[in-house]
Amino acid sequence: MKWFNGVIDWRPVLALIVFWFGSVIAEEQGVNSLSDFQWCNRLILVEEANDPDQRVEALRQHAAGIDDRDIVWFVLGNQGIQSNLEEPGRDLQRDVRKTLRAQPENVSVVLIGKDGGIKQRSRVLDVAGIFALIDTMPMRQREMR
Template identity: 45%
Template sequence: MNNLGDYQWKNRLILVHAVQETEGAVETLRDAHVAINDRDIIWFVNTGEGLVSNQATVSGGVEQDINELFAKVSPEDRVLLIGKDGGIKSREPSLDLDAIFRRIDAMPMRVREMRSGD
């Protein structure tokens, strides 16, 4: 995966710009790996010292795309949910995985996935 567009139609993305309000995000995301995998989520946390992800490797193009995306949104938008269609589905000041999971589970594409057992 060389840029964020490569994930379109395959994965949902959670992007976290780590600051004090999102401290502990990496641990929270790692602890929820079963629910995250079930929802086809790839996550990236910009720790300020680099990107941490549930992907084995992160290309420089992906990191650049994430930094550019965070440069375009409001500083309060520290957590972004991007749908499989590539659109931003939510912008939050902090990481609330339960709320993100509820939002995903209400999406038409996810409802179809749950029905068909994907």
């Protein structure tokens, strides 16, 4: 066993363990802003004041494709925000509202990539079209390999 200590440098192993525990603790604490999803998830933000349930149902019908593409979605309506997250916190809801309200007047759907950049702005929710766009992105191409 003495030879084993000389072969392995334990510092990187220890750093990896600390990083892993830190990510587990951060995950348990939840997310507070849209930037917390960066490099982990793509985001679909939908503003639908009149009939948000129709948009939510359209997204739920595509649950398998949404899961496969690491998408988290938020639908903002008059009664609050619905999401495929269990319970988006108050700070996260505020960030979703702020991002949607910052868009041009005719935009009600925003696609944000894993890099945190806005990839598409649209008037209508076209889930199949969003999937097609995501599937052309280099990061998604690597994920599919």
